[in-house]
Amino acid sequence: MRKGYLLAEMIVILSVLTLVLLVTGPFFRTFAYELPRDSQLVQEGCVLNNMVSRIRADVASAKVLSESVGDSAEPVSLVMKLPDGMVSYKFNDGRILRHGAGTKDTASGDTIWSVPHGRIEWQVWRRDQKGYAVELRTCIEYKDLGHIQRKMANSYLFFAETVWEATE
Numbered sequence: 001m002r003k004g005y006l007l008a009e010m011i012v013i014l015s016v017l018t019l020v021l022l023v024t025g026p027f028f029r030t031f032a033y034e035l036p037r038d039s040q041l042v043q044e045g046c047v048l049n050n051m052v053s054r055i056r057a058d059v060a061s062a063k064v065l066s067e068s069v070g071d072s073a074e075p076v077s078l079v080m081k082l083p084d085g086m087v088s089y090k091f092n093d094g095r096i097l098r099h100g101a102g103t104k105d106t107a108s109g110d111t112i113w114s115v116p117h118g119r120i121e122w123q124v125w126r127r128d129q130k131g132y133a134v135e136l137r138t139c140i141e142y143k144d145l146g147h148i149q150r151k152m153a154n155s156y157l158f159f160a161e162t163v164w165e166a167t168e
Contacts, residue, residue, distance in 0.1 A: 059158040065131030
């Protein structure tokens with residue numbers, strides 16, 4: 001009766017173990033890396049949806065829509081004149097700042113949404129030099145294995161109250 005393993009038996013065991021690890025490796029990557037990342041991205045998507053809901057409410061009651069332009073040609077802030085004050089939105093370094101000046105609603109003051117992987121673009125639609133709608137594009141953008149991925153991409157178009165007053 002022998003008390004050990006043969007070299008051939010050890011080689012077979014190690015090669016079978018190597019094949020099992022090779023096959024199950026992608027599953028471990030999913031559980032260890034992708035699930036926590038995807039959970040964070042879904043949470044950021046919810047934050048973006050909350051921000052979009054707030055912009056929709058502000059645009060719906062806006063009397064005047066405009067964009068302020070910074071050093072470059074791209075708009076830096078989205079500015080709206082509401083019946084009871086001014087509201088501006090600014091996107092910078094993964095944060096969206098809503099600043100309400102003189103508004104009487106419960107959401108006045110500063111609100112900050114943090115979306116490190118969020119990408120937000122807006123454009124004010126104009127007719128006769130007056131803004132009448134805001135086009136908003138949002139997505140979650142991140143790098144995965146060296147490639148830029150975009151998830152939860154949405155596009156919205158919100159019309160201001162001034163449009164309905166002009167058609168009545």
